[in-house]
Every structure is written in structure tokens, then in C-alpha cells.
Amino acid sequence: MNILSDWPILSIMLASPLAGMLVVMLLPSQRNRWLHAAAIITTLVPLILSCLLYSDFVNMQGVSGYEEQAAWVEVPLNKETLEGVTSYKFIIQYAVGVDGLSLPLVILTALVTAMAAFASVHVKKRWKAFYAWFLLLEAGMLGVFLARDIFLFFISFELTIIAMYFLIGIWGYFNRERAANQFLIYNGIGSAILLIAFIILVNTAGFHIEQTGNILEFIYSGNYADLAKNMTDPTAWVNLTSEALGGLNPFHMSDTMQWTLFVLLLVGFGIKLPIFPFHTWMLKVHTEAPPSIVMIHSGVLLKMGAYGMLRFGIYLFPEQAKAWAVVLAVLGLVNLLYGALIAFRQKDLKRVLAYSSISHMGIVLLGFAAFNEIGLQGAVFQLVSHGLISALLFLLVGSFYERTKTTELPQLGGLARSMPFMSGMLLAGGLAALGLPGLSGFIGELLSLLGLFESHPWLAGLALLGIILTAAYVLRSVLKVTFGPMDQQYAAAKDARLVEAVPMIVLLAVIILLGCYPSMLTDTLHYSYETLIHPILATRAGGLANVRGCFVFASDVAGYAEHGSRAMPCCRLSSSSRCRSAAAAKGQPIVDRLGDRCRAACFRRIRCLSAYSIAGQRQGSWPSY
Amino acid sequence: MTIPMIVLAAISVVAGFVETPWNGWLSGWLNGSGAAEAAHGSGIAAMVASIGVGALGIYLGWLFFVKKSIRNGLMAEKLPGLLRTVERGYYLDELYRVIVVKPLRGLGTTLAAFDEYVIGGTVRMTGSLTTAAGRLAARLSNGKVQTYGLAALIGCIVLIVAIVGRRFW
Known part of the structure; x- marks a missing residue:
């Protein structure tokens, strides 16, 4: 035993x-x-x-x-x-x-x-x-x-x-x-x-909805795993602004x-x-x-x-x-x-x-x-x-x-x-x-x-x-x-x-x-x-460094900065405009994963790419160039 | 003690030869390739100068203490300043004390006083202010209806002034 x-x-x-x-x-x-x-x-x-x-x-x-x-x-x-x-x-x-x-x-x-x-x-x-x-x-x-x-x-x-x-x-x-x-x-x-x-924290990040079949449960929990998951999940209630939801979201945690x-x-x-x-x-x-x-x-x-x-x-x-x-x-x-x-x-x-x-x-x-x-x-x-x-x-x-x-x-x-x-x-x-x-x-x-x-x-x-x-x-x-x-x-x-x-x-x-x-x-x-830690840092603190399953072009990141979204000024790696236009033509934001060198450079330079930009990208509401 | 000294002396005679301009065992071993790195610049002048100075020192020592052709005490008579400077190790300890140790001690004392009186004082003051406020509040809650009525009246006046006053500014 x-x-x-x-x-x-x-x-x-x-x-x-x-x-x-x-x-x-x-x-x-x-x-x-x-x-x-x-x-x-x-x-x-x-x-x-x-x-x-x-x-x-x-x-x-x-x-x-x-x-x-x-x-x-x-x-x-x-x-x-x-x-x-x-x-x-x-x-x-x-x-x-x-x-x-x-x-x-x-x-x-x-x-x-x-x-x-x-x-x-x-x-x-x-x-x-x-x-x-x-x-x-x-x-x-x-x-x-x-x-x-x-x-x-x-x-x-x-x-x-x-x-x-x-x-x-x-x-x-x-x-x-x-x-x-x-x-x-x-x-x-x-x-x-x-x-x-x-x-x-419990009142914002701790809130989640569990649905199994017909049973719909609204839960406030202080479980650390729930808190961490909700804070990193762009679709969690804590991360949805009222505008994005099209109604009032009392659970949203603003920047302030x-x-x-x-x-x-x-x-x-x-x-x-x-x-x-x-x-x-x-x-x-x-x-x-x-x-x-x-x-x-x-x-x-x-x-x-x-x-x-x-x-x-x-x-x-x-x-x-x-x-x-x-x-x-x-x-x-x-x-x-x-x-x-x-x-x-x-x-x-x-x-x-x-x-x-x-x-x-x-x-x-x-x-x-x-x-x-x-x-x-x-x-x-x-x-x-x-x-x-x-x-x-x-x-x-x-x-x-x-x-x-x-x-x-x-x-x-x-x-x-x-x-x-x-x-x-x-x-x-x-x-x-x-x-x-x-x-x-x-x-x-x-x-x-x-x-x-x-x-x-x-x-x-x-x-x-x-x-x-x-x-x-x-x-x-x-x-x-x-x-x-x-x-x-x-x-x-x-x-x-x-x-x-x-x-x-x-x-x-x-x-x-x-x-x-x-x-x-x-x-x-x-x-x-x-x-444990790296994924959290990666998705939230702009760590494009190791985001598995979230592949972005460095150019797209730079694009975010130009579009004046919430992302802070970030690295401008020489990205191939060919790829960018190809992606734009297909209407697909997620194209390829970053090369190692590029990732490293990105990680060093990017100040902060907020969860919102990743949220947008996962949901496909990518800003058009 | 003699035997260890002999051993150490023997080693130190040989030890310098692990790295010479014509033979780079040490640097070869350090950079892992086994081959010496190309010398950076020519250190010939420095080598010659340092060997020369060293040899001069040995020669002077020999004149002073072995041949005794220079009278002992001559330095003290002719160049007392130089002798003292050398004896005190170029005053490096004194310099260090003035430049580093004393300012650091002073800074430490100042900060300790700051910690005790400013930071500690703020904490103590917060504590005593709270106690004082409590004492004041305790004095007000004396069970006399007049006091409570007065407090309520003052509160009302403040509220009225605040509400009415907002219209004017």
C-alpha cells in the first residue's frame, strides 16, 4: 500500500x-x-x-x-x-x-x-x-x-x-x-x-457558472485554482467588460x-x-x-x-x-x-x-x-x-x-x-x-x-x-x-x-x-x-514566450500596438509582410507559431500584452488592419 | 615550520611557469581547447619593466642588508616622508577609513536614529492618536442626554450646511 x-x-x-x-x-x-x-x-x-x-x-x-x-x-x-x-x-x-x-x-x-x-x-x-x-x-x-x-x-x-x-x-x-x-x-x-x-477577489474572479445538463449553478468560490483559472481565462466573467457582454457585468474587474x-x-x-x-x-x-x-x-x-x-x-x-x-x-x-x-x-x-x-x-x-x-x-x-x-x-x-x-x-x-x-x-x-x-x-x-x-x-x-x-x-x-x-x-x-x-x-x-x-x-x-507558474505568466503578462496553443505572429503583436488597443508598445520584429497579408486575406489571425529566436526577443521586449488582446484573438474578433 | 616553507618555496618557483608568453598551459586549460589564446596586445614592455623594478628592489635590498654599502638609517635621514609613506602602506588604510568606513558609520547612525524617531515615532503617534480619540469619544458617551442632543444638533447643522451649501458652490 x-x-x-x-x-x-x-x-x-x-x-x-x-x-x-x-x-x-x-x-x-x-x-x-x-x-x-x-x-x-x-x-x-x-x-x-x-x-x-x-x-x-x-x-x-x-x-x-x-x-x-x-x-x-x-x-x-x-x-x-x-x-x-x-x-x-x-x-x-x-x-x-x-x-x-x-x-x-x-x-x-x-x-x-x-x-x-x-x-x-x-x-x-x-x-x-x-x-x-x-x-x-x-x-x-x-x-x-x-x-x-x-x-x-x-x-x-x-x-x-x-x-x-x-x-x-x-x-x-x-x-x-x-x-x-x-x-x-x-x-x-x-x-x-x-x-x-x-x-x-472572491466577488469578481471567484465567480463562475457551472452548467451540467439542466442544472445551472452560480458559484462564488475562493478556491485558488478557480481564481487563477478565471483570472487567466479571457472568457471568464471577471475578464469580460460590460460592453463586451452587451449588458452590465458586476463581476468584471477593471484595470483600476x-x-x-x-x-x-x-x-x-x-x-x-x-x-x-x-x-x-x-x-x-x-x-x-x-x-x-x-x-x-x-x-x-x-x-x-x-x-x-x-x-x-x-x-x-x-x-x-x-x-x-x-x-x-x-x-x-x-x-x-x-x-x-x-x-x-x-x-x-x-x-x-x-x-x-x-x-x-x-x-x-x-x-x-x-x-x-x-x-x-x-x-x-x-x-x-x-x-x-x-x-x-x-x-x-x-x-x-x-x-x-x-x-x-x-x-x-x-x-x-x-x-x-x-x-x-x-x-x-x-x-x-x-x-x-x-x-x-x-x-x-x-x-x-x-x-x-x-x-x-x-x-x-x-x-x-x-x-x-x-x-x-x-x-x-x-x-x-x-x-x-x-x-x-x-x-x-x-x-x-x-x-x-x-x-x-x-x-x-x-x-x-x-x-x-x-x-x-x-x-x-x-x-x-x-x-504552474509559467502558463499564468505567459498568458497574462504578455509572455508570448511560451504560449502553447496560442500562436501569433510577432507582426500581429506589433499590429496591436499600432491599433491602439490595450496592449502596450511591444516589439517590432521584422515580420514578413507576406505572411501578414496572407493571414489578412484568409481572415485568419492565428497562422503560425513564433520561432524560438523571435519568441525570445519578444519576451524580452514586450512590456505588457494584456489578456484582452489574447481574448480577442481567441474569440476571433481580431482587429482588421 | 622550515619543511613546509621549503616545499611551498619550491612550488612557488615553478608555479609561475604554467603561463608564460611562450607557453600557455593555463589559458589553454581554462578555455578548454588545450591551445593557448593569442596574447592580447604585446605585454613585452610591461614584462620588462616589472622584472626591471623587481630586480632593482632585490639589488637595493642586497646593498642595504647584505653588502651594507648603504648605511642603515640613511633613508630615515634623507627621505623621512617616503619612508613613512611606505611604512604605512601608502596610507591606504587611513584613506579607506575616511572615504568608506566613517561615512558608512555616520549613515548607519543617522538611519538608526531615523528608524527610531521618525518611523517608530510615526507608529507610536498613530497609536497614541487612536487612544486619544478613543478617550475623547469615551468622554462624550457619558450618558447625559444633553451631550447627545448637542452632538446630534451639531451633526444636523453640518448636514444641512453641506446639503444647502452645495447649491452655492
């Missing part, structure tokens, strides 16, 4: 932390060791399952997509005004799935959470409640990456915020309650913005509305990422939350922002994303340089790492802005890589704090003498963060910048400054902590215990593994780029 195909493996993965949470709640509250062990064992379940999924995904070269669906909530709507409609309803589905984009992040979540469970050894009070919230947080994070329904996504997203609020507020450091409140309010605003965007949604998603997820200037809450969380929670926060929760931005912002609105590529790049550059420069002047190790997170998330934005396969691969690689590195670094900071009771750089020094193992780990983690070849940080930065050099070489050149600054602030902090004269009070401090050393070694091992063998990750990304 094949577990992967016969069992609802994604649901098991999603449910396992919740089951573990129940177990934790049933255990006696004074038994810290039992609770700790239960939490660790629970977090290993999703980790093992996600590794199984990964091996299968790679073996099948990405064709084995896992999806599980069930109707969850169905709200019947008033259909009396509609004639001949069998049902008119609003559906929330329990839909989960993985593809090459979410799989690496699911593994990252499972891994970092398991390691954070190990690292929770320093929690000193109310263990039962801690592990219960901790496991709920994991369920929420897995839900975010697995969800294929926009509402399931949103609910999971909120679940993480609630769990985080209590985890910071109860188990954090001195200013924990203030930090938790700011976290909750700031992220609440972000969520509100996202909710607005999601509701508009598309832009509004794109910006809402950018801001909503940008708060989570965080994009400058929405980062202040995150500094507080990083300094006040307990170490194992900061590992998760910096390792996984920030990545949810980037993941959401990619899946909902960039994939559903590729035209807008492409038109704003420079804006994204500049935002990324600001994050990168601003974070690095400030990290250079911080006196608290935690704050150095917090600003370093801002800086590294800038690289993710740069990868998005590159808007090509390499750049997007680099961005996701950077997400995974930074998740691992920052988890390792914050784990170390937490462990150092337990021994020194301070993270102020001027008070630290010489710790390598009493804690050689942890100091070595700090150096290794620091080197990974600054992008030393052979460690995962290098690959993420390299791919992102390589992608960006193709599209915006000047901005990529400026971004290189950030890499140098990163080296400066990382080495400065590592030197201050581990080298130099040692304060005598730290002389008796013990090095890492086994339970602390295990997550450090595992995280560093994965960092080295990804650094030396990056195709482990880039392959899965590549598969999903081919099967």
Missing part, C-alpha cells in the same frame, strides 16, 4: 499538530519533560511526512501534485431574481495542496518548528499552555502553505497571529506585553487589508480594480514580510519573544508574507507586478541597504539580527522584481535559506542569553573560550548569512541577483553594496561576541547541552547541504515553474 496515494497525507500533516495539542492538554501540567517530549514527537510527524512528499515529488519530477478537497461551508444566496438558476451559492472549501512552490516552505516549516521544539528547553513556566499554543502555531503555519482556498489560507494566517500573540505576551522577555500588543495590532491591520482584497487589489495585497503581505517602513513591529517581536518562538517567527512567519505576495500578488496579477517590477526592486533595495546599514550600528545582538532579517527579505523582493525564472527561484531559495539561517542564529542568541543574561554587544566578548561549540556555530551561521559560497545563503543571493542583473542591471549592481555591508555587520557582531577579552563572570559558563546542540547541528547541516547541492531545492521550484 502506498501511504502517499492512499491516505489523505496533507490533511494528516495538517491535523497532526492539532492532535498533538490535544495530547499535550491531557498531560499533567507539572511534567515539563513529558510535555516537551510530546511536543518534539508531534513536530516530527509533519517533518517526516513532508520529507516523504519531497522524495515523491522529486522522483515524479513534479507531476505528482497532491490535492485534497472537501466542501466546507456552503452559503445559499437569494436566487429569486435569477431565472432558471438551480442554485446560487457561496462556497468555502477545505482545499489543501502542495506544488513546487509550497513544498519547500512546508518542509522549512516542519523543520524549523521541530528544531524550535527542541530549543524550547529554556521555557520556565506554564509549559502545558506553551506547547499547546506552540502546536497550534504550527498547524496555522502548515495551513497557510497548504491551503488552496483563499479563506482557509486567511483563517490559518489569523491562527498564527493569535498563537503568536499569546506566545510573545506570556513567555517573552521584559517588554513582552507591549511587543505582543503591537504585533497584534500591526498584523491585524495587515490582515484587514488582506481580507478586503480577498473578498473583492486590478491595480487596487495588487497594491492592497502588496501592503497586506508587505507588513508581514516586512517591507520598509512597516517593520517596526517585527523589531520588537525579535527582541522580546522567547528564543524558540523567534526562531519560528523569523524562520517561517516572515516567509508567509513573501509566499502570499508571490501566490496571490504576483501570480494573480502578473501584469501589475511586471509593470511595478522597478518599484519592487527599489523597495527591495531599500530593505537591503537600510537594514544592513542600521544593523551595522546596533549594540544589541538581537537587534542586529532583526535588522539583518529586514535586509535579507530585501533580497527576496529583488528576486521577485527580476520577474524571470532565475530571480523567482532565487527569491524562494532565499526564503528557505534565510529561514534556516535565522532560526540557527536566534537559537544561538537564546542559548547565549541563558548563560550571559545579556545580548548587548559591548558586554559580550571572548565567549569562544568558555563556549567553543556555540561560538563556532555562531561563526558558521554568520558566514551563511553573509553569503559565503558553499552555504545556502550564497545560492539565494546569487540566483536573485543573477535574475535581477538580466532585467535591471543597475539596481542589481547597487544591491551588491548590500552584500558587502552584510559581511561588515555580521563579522563585526561575531567578532565582538566570540573574540577579544572575556569577562570573568562568563568563564564558568557551560557550552551547549545536547538538546540545544541537536537543532544547531541539524540546521547547519541543512544549510551546508543546500549550499553545496542547491538543485535539491531549485529542481522542485523549476518543476512548478514549468507546470
Whole structure:
């Protein structure tokens, strides 16, 4: 029996932390060791399952997509005004799935959470409640990456915020309650913005009509596949203007509305990422939350922002994303340089790492802005890589704090003498963060910048400054902590215990593994780029590059520009006028497929060929020359 | 330590010969063809000059330290400036500190202050403004009918002014 195909493996993965949470709640509250062990064992379940999924995904070269669906909530709507409609309803589905984009992040979540469970050894009070919230947080994070329904996504997203609020507020450091409140309010605003965007999306792109025989169903659904299909389908209701329909179409998403949604998603997820200037809450969380929670926060929760931005912002609105590529790049550059420069002047190790997170998330934005396969691969690689590195670094900071009771750089020094193992780990983690070849940080930065050099070489050149600054602030902090004269009070401090050393070694091992063998990750990304993302980008963002079954002459594209349709100025390849006139004579717009060279040139030059032009061409309403 | 140094010295004597004007093993290996690429321009002058300068240096060193025909300390007397410049590595570290490190530190400090006071301040101000607005609203909802009546009256006046006023502009 094949577990992967016969069992609802994604649901098991999603449910396992919740089951573990129940177990934790049933255990006696004074038994810290039992609770700790239960939490660790629970977090290993999703980790093992996600590794199984990964091996299968790679073996099948990405064709084995896992999806599980069930109707969850169905709200019947008033259909009396509609004639001949069998049902008119609003559906929330329990839909989960993985593809090459979410799989690496699911593994990252499972891994970092398991390691954070190990690292929770320093929690000193109310263990039962801690592990219960901790496991709920994991369920929420897995839900975010697995969800294929926009509402399931949103609910999971909120679940993480609630769990985080209590985890910071109860188990954090001195200013924990203030930090938790700011976290909750700031992220609440972000969520509100996202909710607005999601509701508009469901009301436009989520609407479709299903007809089977005599049964006619009008459905609003938040299923991601439906949304993506409707956004790319030129005949979908969301893409038909009222004029084209010859009547009012309330589901049409105008250009302005598309832009509004794109910006809402950018801001909503940008708060989570965080994009400058929405980062202040995150500094507080990083300094006040307990170490194992900061590992998760910096390792996984920030990545949810980037993941959401990619899946909902960039994939559903590729035209807008492409038109704003420079804006994204500049935002990324600001994050990168601003974070690095400030990290250079911080006196608290935690704050150095917090600003370093801002800086590294800038690289993710740069990868998005590159808007090509390499750049997007680099961005996701950077997400995974930074998740691992920052988890390792914050784990170390937490462990150092337990021994020194301070993270102020001027008070630290010489710790390598009493804690050689942890100091070595700090150096290794620091080197990974600054992008030393052979460690995962290098690959993420390299791919992102390589992608960006193709599209915006000047901005990529400026971004290189950030890499140098990163080296400066990382080495400065590592030197201050581990080298130099040692304060005598730290002389008796013990090095890492086994339970602390295990997550450090595992995280560093994965960092080295990804650094030396990056195709482990880039392959899965590549598969999903081919099967999932590319077609969306191709049909919507003017990618004549790879539109199968939609063959156009380059001349026709140029023709669109001349005809002043919605297509932006595009490439004017020397097309044979012979072919053009032949096509015009036959009245056939679709004549031939583009040559490879021509396609490549087209892809480079075309700014934006909107879905409308493709719509027209498929429906045969080709403008006459 | 002597044996490793001897080994390294021996290797370094030979190592340069992997790529010479008459023998392009390295470039041949690098470009994969096995054949050396044609030299770009003639580097003869540069070669001669650099070998000449190197030889001059060796000769000077020999005069200073082996033959001792030039008195030790002569440089310090005659050309103190040159000696100091060379000793400080042409002041490159100092230059670097002034041009790169100091401005970056300054920029970092400025940005950190900006982050703390401008960005953080805006966030804090938004928070305190909201609290203040809430406090004000709480004070207004005091259960006195007179207050509510006054608020309703003000609202009515605003509405009337807005509706009537639109006719005039």
C-alpha cells in the first residue's frame, strides 16, 4: 500500500499538530519533560511526512501534485431574481495542496518548528499552555502553505497571529506585553487589508457558472485554482467588460480594480514580510519573544508574507507586478541597504539580527522584481535559506542569553573560550548569512541577483553594496561576541547541552547541504515553474514566450500596438509582410507559431500584452488592419 | 615550520611557469581547447619593466642588508616622508577609513536614529492618536442626554450646511 496515494497525507500533516495539542492538554501540567517530549514527537510527524512528499515529488519530477478537497461551508444566496438558476451559492472549501512552490516552505516549516521544539528547553513556566499554543502555531503555519482556498489560507494566517500573540505576551522577555500588543495590532491591520482584497477577489474572479445538463449553478468560490483559472481565462466573467457582454457585468474587474487589489495585497503581505517602513513591529517581536518562538517567527512567519505576495500578488496579477517590477526592486533595495546599514550600528545582538532579517527579505523582493525564472527561484531559495539561517542564529542568541543574561554587544566578548561549540556555530551561521559560497545563503543571493542583473542591471549592481555591508555587520557582531577579552563572570559558563546542540547541528547541516547541492531545492521550484507558474505568466503578462496553443505572429503583436488597443508598445520584429497579408486575406489571425529566436526577443521586449488582446484573438474578433 | 616553507618555496618557483608568453598551459586549460589564446596586445614592455623594478628592489635590498654599502638609517635621514609613506602602506588604510568606513558609520547612525524617531515615532503617534480619540469619544458617551442632543444638533447643522451649501458652490 502506498501511504502517499492512499491516505489523505496533507490533511494528516495538517491535523497532526492539532492532535498533538490535544495530547499535550491531557498531560499533567507539572511534567515539563513529558510535555516537551510530546511536543518534539508531534513536530516530527509533519517533518517526516513532508520529507516523504519531497522524495515523491522529486522522483515524479513534479507531476505528482497532491490535492485534497472537501466542501466546507456552503452559503445559499437569494436566487429569486435569477431565472432558471438551480442554485446560487457561496462556497468555502477545505482545499489543501502542495506544488513546487509550497513544498519547500512546508518542509522549512516542519523543520524549523521541530528544531524550535527542541530549543524550547529554556521555557520556565506554564509549559502545558506553551506547547499547546506552540502546536497550534504550527498547524496555522502548515495551513497557510497548504491551503488552496483563499479563506482557509486567511483563517490559518489569523491562527498564527493569535498563537503568536499569546506566545510573545506570556513567555517573552521584559517588554513582552507591549511587543505582543503591537504585533497584534500591526498584523491585524495587515490582515484587514488582506481580507478586503480577498473578498473583492472572491466577488469578481471567484465567480463562475457551472452548467451540467439542466442544472445551472452560480458559484462564488475562493478556491485558488478557480481564481487563477478565471483570472487567466479571457472568457471568464471577471475578464469580460460590460460592453463586451452587451449588458452590465458586476463581476468584471477593471484595470483600476486590478491595480487596487495588487497594491492592497502588496501592503497586506508587505507588513508581514516586512517591507520598509512597516517593520517596526517585527523589531520588537525579535527582541522580546522567547528564543524558540523567534526562531519560528523569523524562520517561517516572515516567509508567509513573501509566499502570499508571490501566490496571490504576483501570480494573480502578473501584469501589475511586471509593470511595478522597478518599484519592487527599489523597495527591495531599500530593505537591503537600510537594514544592513542600521544593523551595522546596533549594540544589541538581537537587534542586529532583526535588522539583518529586514535586509535579507530585501533580497527576496529583488528576486521577485527580476520577474524571470532565475530571480523567482532565487527569491524562494532565499526564503528557505534565510529561514534556516535565522532560526540557527536566534537559537544561538537564546542559548547565549541563558548563560550571559545579556545580548548587548559591548558586554559580550571572548565567549569562544568558555563556549567553543556555540561560538563556532555562531561563526558558521554568520558566514551563511553573509553569503559565503558553499552555504545556502550564497545560492539565494546569487540566483536573485543573477535574475535581477538580466532585467535591471543597475539596481542589481547597487544591491551588491548590500552584500558587502552584510559581511561588515555580521563579522563585526561575531567578532565582538566570540573574540577579544572575556569577562570573568562568563568563564564558568557551560557550552551547549545536547538538546540545544541537536537543532544547531541539524540546521547547519541543512544549510551546508543546500549550499553545496542547491538543485535539491531549485529542481522542485523549476518543476512548478514549468507546470504552474509559467502558463499564468505567459498568458497574462504578455509572455508570448511560451504560449502553447496560442500562436501569433510577432507582426500581429506589433499590429496591436499600432491599433491602439490595450496592449502596450511591444516589439517590432521584422515580420514578413507576406505572411501578414496572407493571414489578412484568409481572415485568419492565428497562422503560425513564433520561432524560438523571435519568441525570445519578444519576451524580452514586450512590456505588457494584456489578456484582452489574447481574448480577442481567441474569440476571433481580431482587429482588421 | 622550515619543511613546509621549503616545499611551498619550491612550488612557488615553478608555479609561475604554467603561463608564460611562450607557453600557455593555463589559458589553454581554462578555455578548454588545450591551445593557448593569442596574447592580447604585446605585454613585452610591461614584462620588462616589472622584472626591471623587481630586480632593482632585490639589488637595493642586497646593498642595504647584505653588502651594507648603504648605511642603515640613511633613508630615515634623507627621505623621512617616503619612508613613512611606505611604512604605512601608502596610507591606504587611513584613506579607506575616511572615504568608506566613517561615512558608512555616520549613515548607519543617522538611519538608526531615523528608524527610531521618525518611523517608530510615526507608529507610536498613530497609536497614541487612536487612544486619544478613543478617550475623547469615551468622554462624550457619558450618558447625559444633553451631550447627545448637542452632538446630534451639531451633526444636523453640518448636514444641512453641506446639503444647502452645495447649491452655492
